[in-house]
Amino acid sequence: MPTPDSSSRAAVAHLLRRTGFGPTAAEVDAAAARGFSATVDALLDFSGPDPADATALPSFSSDLPAGARNLPAAQRQAIAARRRDETGRLITWWLQRMATTVHPLREKLTWFWHGHFATAISKVQRAGFMATQNQIFRSQGAGNFEALTQAVAKDPAMLLWLDAATNVASHPNENFARELMELFTLGIGAYSEQDVKEAARCFTGWRFRPTTNQFTLVGRLHDAGIKTVLGQTGPWGGEDVIHIVTNSPASAPFVVAKLWSHFAYPVAPGDPVVAELAPAFAAGHDVGALVRSMLLHPEFVSDQARNGLVKQPVEWAVGLGRALGLAPGDPRLVAVLRALAQVPFDPPNVAGWPQNHYWLNTASTLLRLRAAAGMAAQADLSALQSVPAAARVDAAAALLSVAAWSDPTRAALGQVAADPRGLLALASVSPEYTLA
Amino acid sequence: MPSPLSRRQFLAGAVGAGAAGAGALTWAVANANPPAHRAAPAGRAAGTSLTHGSGTLVLITLYGGNDGLNTVIPYHDPAYLAGRGALGYQPGEVLSLNADLALHPNLSGLKSLWDAKQLAVVLGVGYPNPNRSHFRSMDIWQSGVPDRAETTGWVGRWLDNAGQDPLLALSLGSTLPRLAIGAQRSAGAVPGGNLMLPGGARLTSVFDALERPFAGEAALAAAAAQSGQDLLTVSRTVGHVLASQPDTSVGASNLEPAGTSPTTTTPGAAGSPSARPSGGGRASTLGAQLDVVARLIKGGASTRLYSLSLGGFDTHAAEKDGHARLMGELGSGIAAFLQSLASDPAGDRVVVMTYSEFGRRVAANASGGTDHGTAAPVFITGAAVKGGFYGEQPSLTDLDGGDLKFTTDFRSVYATMLDRVLGVDPASVLGGKFADLALV
Numbered sequence: 075m076p077t078p079d080s081s082s083r084a085a086v087a088h089l090l091r092r093t094g095f096g097p098t099a100a101e102v103d104a105a106a107a108r109g110f111s112a113t114v115d116a117l118l119d120f121s122g123p124d125p126a127d128a129t130a131l132p133s134f135s136s137d138l139p140a141g142a143r144n145l146p147a148a149q150r151q152a153i154a155a156r157r158r159d160e161t162g163r164l165i166t167w168w169l170q171r172m173a174t175t176v177h178p179l180r181e182k183l184t185w186f187w188h189g190h191f192a193t194a195i196s197k198v199q200r201a202g203f204m205a206t207q208n209q210i211f212r213s214q215g216a217g218n219f220e221a222l223t224q225a226v227a228k229d230p231a232m233l234l235w236l237d238a239a240t241n242v243a244s245h246p247n248e249n250f251a252r253e254l255m256e257l258f259t260l261g262i263g264a265y266s267e268q269d270v271k272e273a274a275r276c277f278t279g280w281r282f283r284p285t286t287n288q289f290t291l292v293g294r295l296h297d298a299g300i301k302t303v304l305g306q307t308g309p310w311g312g313e314d315v316i317h318i319v320t321n322s323p324a325s326a327p328f329v330v331a332k333l334w335s336h337f338a339y340p341v342a343p344g345d346p347v348v349a350e351l352a353p354a355f356a357a358g359h360d361v362g363a364l365v366r367s368m369l370l371h372p373e374f375v376s377d378q379a380r381n382g383l384v385k386q387p388v389e390w391a392v393g394l395g396r397a398l399g400l401a402p403g404d405p406r407l408v409a410v411l412r413a414l415a416q417v418p419f420d421p422p423n424v425a426g427w428p429q430n431h432y433w434l435n436t437a438s439t440l441l442r443l444r445a446a447a448g449m450a451a452q453a454d455l456s457a458l459q460s461v462p463a464a465a466r467v468d469a470a471a472a473l474l475s476v477a478a479w480s481d482p483t484r485a486a487l488g489q490v491a492a493d494p495r496g497l498l499a500l501a502s503v504s505p506e507y508t509l510a
Numbered sequence: 511m512p513s514p515l516s517r518r519q520f521l522a523g524a525v526g527a528g529a530a531g532a533g534a535l536t537w538a539v540a541n542a543n544p545p546a547h548r549a550a551p552a553g554r555a556a557g558t559s560l561t562h563g564s565g566t567l568v569l570i571t572l573y574g575g576n577d578g579l580n581t582v583i584p585y586h587d588p589a590y591l592a593g594r595g596a597l598g599y600q601p602g603e604v605l606s607l608n609a610d611l612a613l614h615p616n617l618s619g620l621k622s623l624w625d626a627k628q629l630a631v632v633l634g635v636g637y638p639n640p641n642r643s644h645f646r647s648m649d650i651w652q653s654g655v656p657d658r659a660e661t662t663g664w665v666g667r668w669l670d671n672a673g674q675d676p677l678l679a680l681s682l683g684s685t686l687p688r689l690a691i692g693a694q695r696s697a698g699a700v701p702g703g704n705l706m707l708p709g710g711a712r713l714t715s716v717f718d719a720l721e722r723p724f725a726g727e728a729a730l731a732a733a734a735a736q737s738g739q740d741l742l743t744v745s746r747t748v749g750h751v752l753a754s755q756p757d758t759s760v761g762a763s764n765l766e767p768a769g770t771s772p773t774t775t776t777p778g779a780a781g782s783p784s785a786r787p788s789g790g791g792r793a794s795t796l797g798a799q800l801d802v803v804a805r806l807i808k809g810g811a812s813t814r815l816y817s818l819s820l821g822g823f824d825t826h827a828a829e830k831d832g833h834a835r836l837m838g839e840l841g842s843g844i845a846a847f848l849q850s851l852a853s854d855p856a857g858d859r860v861v862v863m864t865y866s867e868f869g870r871r872v873a874a875n876a877s878g879g880t881d882h883g884t885a886a887p888v889f890i891t892g893a894a895v896k897g898g899f900y901g902e903q904p905s906l907t908d909l910d911g912g913d914l915k916f917t918t919d920f921r922s923v924y925a926t927m928l929d930r931v932l933g934v935d936p937a938s939v940l941g942g943k944f945a946d947l948a949l950v
Contacts, residue, residue: 240827245876249826252643262646267911381728413701415684425645431691434733436676436741437684437699440707443717447708480727486719489712496713500720503738505731 084477085375094178096393099472117179126175132163134202160201172392173402183215192426193235195419207231216362220320228289230282238280243297246274264324272301277312326356339382383510384430387414398453410445446502455494463491470501560894563933567815570864574823578869578886585612589906593873616838619845627897630949634904636885636916648867652689666692676740681817682799698744702794705749751809796820800847827877861892885916
């Protein structure tokens with residue numbers, strides 16, 4: 075059971091902030107009336123229609139004639155332009171889902187797995203493949219972790235991203251095998267260089283058919299010999315490696331720590347809260363059950379948790395857009411995110427986006443302020459305008475689902491209460507709203 | 511000795527601001543009066559010496575693992591020619607430095623600096639028990655700590671002990687690399703474009719009041735507020751130098767970017783999973799970053815260290831063309847940068863250093879590329895640098911698991927930069943004593 079503390083409206087608002095993309099004041103009211111535990115249940119119930127589904131996934135060209143390098147320049151430029159266009163529509167589609175879904179935790183888990191199995195369109199190139207991977211995160215993101223890892227590993231986006239094409243028996247490419255262990259399942263130190271080399275052999279010959287985009291094992295490129303991975307010896311294939319690593323004792327603490335770090339506050343796999351949560355996860359690999367245990371853990375509503383995360387730009391911008399009532403499918407949001415250095419489908423590298431201090435520096439503060447001023451300028455603030463100036467600072471807190479302003483923030487914002495747009499822009503870069 | 515403008519002098523020069531554009535305040539307006547107190551330009555020639563510890567370090571991180579053997583090429587070594595095959599360069603193609611080593615054909619900019627005896631090539635730089643993960647190896651390089659996890663960066667630890675000035679170290683790009691993050695302090699970040707804040711003088715003063723850390727505040731909230739204060743300092747102090755830069759970020763009055771930001775899109779290699787700056791966000795081109803640094807240096811900024819980045823070096827496949835482009839961008843960028851500072855007295859104090867998280871293996875792979883390796887050369891160049899080779903070229907036949915054995919500890923390079931360029935006790939940052947390379 076959560077502590078009594080979790081019954082407060084502030085605790086429920088914290089829960090909604092961490093499990094979604096910026097709750098509205100009305101959503102916080104409804105959840106507070108329902109109670110903390112019942113809200114957790116509701117968040118994890120992904121059944122029922124989702125208005126976000128009303129926005130259809132854009133269609134993508136199947137793309138890229140063979141030998142594209144040799145195409146005339148005009149044709150290559152046309153392909154590049156089409157890809158940019160498709161990528162932009164895909165990004166907007168996802169941002170729109172984040173803003174409109176009634177199952178925010180499903181979308182938040184999709185976002186989490188995108189950062190975990192971080193794959194970037196800059197190399198994959200095809201928006202359609204990124205969309206397919208995204209749907210895997212969405213449909214299996216609260217399911218079985220081993221099954222999720224298997225599905226992601228065999229999907230074209232990951233096969234392209236980590237060089238399956240050059241992983242052949244005669245010359246194994248270690249890229250996927252290394253990141254599988256280092257970043258996806260175990261963490262550095264829980265495997266040896268030799269494990270990487272052996273695992274790479276197991277994944278040789280992994281391909282997808284260009285006609286169907288379905289996974290296939292090309293026997294003549296596959297090393298069918300005996301390998302030893304994490305001490306287990308056999309004629310392993312790639313699926314066996316994923317089974318071995320996800321069932322290794324180091325895996326559950328690694329994955330639990332990663333999830334806790336993104337929903338509560340950053341921890342290492344050796345943290346006591348991880349030790350509490352890891353055994354159940356190790357037994358069943360059930361992500362949904364783990365997330366439920368995390369959200370109901372007393373530590374989740376602790377001061378450390380409430381002050382433990384900085385909003386990532388996507389969370390900040392989508393949440394601000396919702397608070398300000400901006401059109402959720404506005405493609406200009408992509409430009410905002412590009413300026414803030416976090417574009418969905420384009421993480422900086424396979425390690426995904428770093429956390430917290432990574433988003434706090436002079437440049438990011440300036441860029442957030444500019445974006446906030448731009449977004450506030452677009453917003454219909456008549457509701458805020460209709461509130462007497464003396465009450466607007468509190469109204470801004472409610473609008474942004476900030477639990478409470480500190481005294482210095484309250485005093486500062488009070489100086490611009492007469493100017494609702496300025497008030498909102500500055501409130502959006504307050505230390506309180508900067509935190510998640 | 512010419513001294514850089516202090517922050518106070520800078521602030522005195524930047525006069526009150528008026529509204530500009532659609533309600534936007536120009537936080538720092540053009541400094542109408544060039545600093546008058548500067549000494550006359552010093553005579554400038556190869557071998558200009560640097561007053562100990564008075565330099566400006568321009569640190570360029572090459573993300574992805576630059577192929578050291580195709581950068582400083584052992585062009586007569588049979589093991590090189592055999593291991594590299596078609597990826598290798600023949601003696602007739604390279605820019606020879608001596609009978610054994612040569613620069614990549616596209617590094618003619620650096621070759622000129624070598625000929626002027628202003629390019630130091632530190633050979634075989636690495637650390638014990640090399641790690642072939644990009645992230646871990648870059649963490650090691652950027653933290654300066656090879657044997658345990660360390661969250662602060664080596665520059666950050668210097669900043670922790672160096673007072674409150676966010677101008678002391680500046681990083682180009684909208685996110686900071688780990689090297690620039692300390693336990694309490696971090697480098698300022700300059701996003702590219704100008705530093706104008708939206709909203710007019712009134713909102714500016716409220717922003718100032720809003721972003722003040724206070725006692726008892728949660729650590730991350732205080733850090734957020736401190737970033738705001740640091741932004742005000744950076745913008746007020748050097749904003750006027752960058753005022754004419756195009757605004758490459760989001761405009762103040764609408765959601766659209768006011769300009770187009772040139773992002774690093776090195777063809778072929780830029781999309782590599784590990785090749786892009788993990789701490790640099792999407793930086794602008796190296797040339798654009800160097801241009802900003804040149805403006806700041808000429809403008810008299812008190813900044814002692816600039817952090818820049820170039821990505822795309824993770825050349826697992828089809829390496830030759832992509833790597834050659836990067837070499838050209840690096841060599842001509844640095845040469846043009848130093849040339850642009852040649853007539854500026856502050857230019858004599860500038861030292862440029864390049865490094866990457868590791869080199870690449872001796873043998874090419876089956877994809878026309880090379881896989882993650884170990885030791886690699888470091889370039890250090892500038893008017894005050896004593897050109898030549900430092901350290902020892904690793905053997906290409908006495909290998910450790912197919913990889914070069916390092917001959918120079920990377921902390922020796924840092925120690926030399928800290929002591930001779932920045933005037934900082936290296937032990938206070940590196941936690942130990944490392945050999946001095948005496949190259950500045």
